[in-house]
Amino acid sequence: MLNGLSHVSLVVPDLAVAAQRLKSVYGLSIGPIEVNVTQGVHLAYVQLSNAKIELMQPTHAESAAGKFLQKNPRGGIHHISFSVDSVDAVSRELAAEAVTLIGDGTPQYNVHNERIAFIHPKDFLGALVELEEI
């Protein structure tokens, strides 16, 4: 059902500051900064050898990432993302197990136009989990 760990996502207060810090201290480079209007974030990825780190800066205070940042002003780990073959197929399997997917059922997409869905933390050991159809 879950193919692998696609990325770990961090909310940061300032993407440019975060990118500079990752580069100067850890030698990590971020990719291009993109905007996900639906999720309300500017975001960029750090490609590691086997997975990615996602950095998200809220575009506004009322986005999910914005609310997270209000609770965690210096930022922190927001969610983990697993790759799946089919978001629809996995969603059906999870619905049969009474797992709650966040949202109203409208298909969601990441900035690369890949289908995504989010599992409520109560259904994954307290962790917010994203599914990505890659």
Place this chain on the structure above:
Amino acid sequence: MLNGLSHVSLVVPDLAVAAQRLKSVYGLSIGPIEVNVTQGVHLAYVQLSNAKIELMQPTHAESAAGKFLQKNPRGGIHHISFSVDSVDAVSRELAAEAVTLIGDGTPQYNVHNERIAFIHPKDFLGALVELEEI
């Protein structure tokens, strides 16, 4: 400096319940349950195709994981872990950048007797980060 994402670590209130849930709903199996006395946790790993999920149940309330669970009673994402070639070499590089490693400098080990170290969240975008010499 950082070779790849080794694992994402979740604190859970009950390892047996978590294992059963991951198996029945997500088809994920945990490996053997081990104890890290120094870290104050029972732990087990889920091996994914490219990385692991670590599950930690505190052995006592005063361990770092125990304190996390008091703040997050249903559990949640505790830290992320990167593999490195040498904890000592990376620690020296980070010390030169004024990055704070948690602890008194005494070498720390995971349950597989691999050298580990932890970077304070203030020095990694709000995320608690483990380094593992694998």
